[in-house]
Amino acid sequence: MGVKENFLSIQERIRHACEKTGREPEAVNVVAVTKYVSLERTREALHAGIRHIGENRVEGGAEKRDAFPDRGTWHFIGSLQSRKVKRMIGRFDYLHSLDRLSLAKEIQKRSEGPEPLKCFVQVNVSGEESKAGISPDETMAFIQSLREYPAVQVVGLMTMAPAVDNPEDVRPYFSKLRELRDEVEKRNYPHAPCRELSMGMSGDFEVAVEEGATFVRIGSALVGTS
Template sequence: MTIADNLAHIKNTIQKSCDKAGRDAADVTIIAVTKYVSIDTAGAALKAGVEHLGENRLEGALEKWQEFDGQATFHFIGTLQSRKAKDLIGKYDYFHSLDRLSLAKEFQKRCPEGEKIRCFVQVNVSGEESKAGLSLKETIPFIKSLEKYPALEVIGLMTMAPFVENPEEARPVFRGLRELRDEVQKLNLSHAPCRELSMGMSNDFHVAVEEGATFVRIGSILVGKE
């Protein structure tokens, strides 16, 4: 199977999930998570029709950006040290892991005047100690506090579900994030339109799409591992 074949299969699966949920498949963006693959493989993914690349380590993120600047939309999906924020501003288009004020402050400090940084607030819906992110109860107060940082635009929420053999077991996590997103939307916060949901990976993205995912982060079944 080539990357193009993999991409076609993933798109077909997304279409089926959207049909089941009464959604438009055009509302779901596929992010190719290229953290485990070479620059050559990432380049092959772009040639196959991938438009969004996701990285979770600073070194790999900068390497991919230097190679493919102007050829892709870039997503940083991992934990980012506050002091390293300056290295990605102006390069990466989306940040999926905003979960603390120290990072928000650094983004605000480093963002060019008049520009916006599109962020997802990371939520630990499952409550697993091994997962980063805010608790369900912490999320709305945190989002409200971000009003002090006009450079930040909270476009949505992100979560990582537990890795389980049966993807259906992850459904309550995805549903919980969607319900929380809906709560945030009802607040009508100008700095937090919060329309998007970044959730679902290679093993469970079809369930995430059924529950409302608008961005899915797919690595192994799309670009493989090296």
Template sequence: MTVKENLQKIQEEIAAACQRSGRNLNDVKIIAVTKYVTVERTQQALDAGVFHIGENRVEGLLEKTNSINADPVLHFIGSLQSKKVKKVIDHIDYLHSLDRLSLAEEIQKRWSSQEPLKCFVQVNVSGEESKSGLDPNQIISFIHDLSLFPAIQVVGLMTMAPFVENSEETRPVFKQLRLLQQEVQALSLEHAPCTELSMGMSNDYIIAVEEGATFIRIGSSLVG
């Protein structure tokens, strides 16, 4: 299938999930995760109507930034080493993997814009050792600490669910992140409005949408 055909199928499934859960379709944004595909394939996604591109490698992000014929919203969705912040900081619109104060310090050091960088705090809801992110019990304290860094705005929380055959099994993970996001939002912190949820990938995005995802990160199902 073409990227355009894939996108249409995904959009139809998102619309159905929104209808089932009483959500507004416009509140869900698709990030095309292009880490495994060429610049040409990335361009096809943009031409098909995707506005958000996600990369998890610094080299991939810079390659796409320098080569694509468009001006998409760029998301860095992988774990970011502090020493590589200076390479990507001027290219990205969102960071999905803020999980330590040393990274926040480096962002503060390198950030040159008048507007803060939109960041998602990464949460390891499932507790898997193979996944990055903070323990849910650390989130409130961590977000309070981020008030020391005016270059950072916490727009939401991000997580990755376990990869399982039955996507329904991921629902408790997404639900817990939503409840945690609502807890942070209720604090009414100026530096952390926390209105967004980055969760759901190719194998589980339908469940994520039903549980409140506002950004879903789709790779293989969209661009291959």
């Protein structure tokens, strides 16, 4: 199927997941992960009505953003090296992988305007060594320390769940992130409203939505892989 048909199918699945938990489907944003697809496929995604585009490479993402300068909201969803912040700033609206103070410092240094970069703090809920992110126990102190960097606004938390055959197996990780988000939000930090949850991908986004995801990052099930 084309991107538009895939998008309609995913929206229906999100609607069903929201019905099960009493949520409004409009509260869930679909980020089309276009890192493996062409400019033409990205254009098709934008034409299909998808507003959010996600990339995990600065170079490829910058090329696509420059090709569509007035369209879409752009998300950097991969691990970001400090030396590439300069090129990322101004091209991406959201960063989903803030996980160290040195990165926040570089964002502050390279900031180009009065508006802060909307950031998700990446939390390694599963504790897997192969995954980036800070531990849940370190999250609160890390977010508190970010008040020193006004170019950073913590809009929410992000996690990557383990790869499993049964999506139900990752529910506890999504639930844990939601509980952690709630703890941060209650603190009412001016620099960290922390209302959003970036979690769930092609294989498990319905469970993530049931657990409160406000951004789901979908690649292969939406735009394919080539």
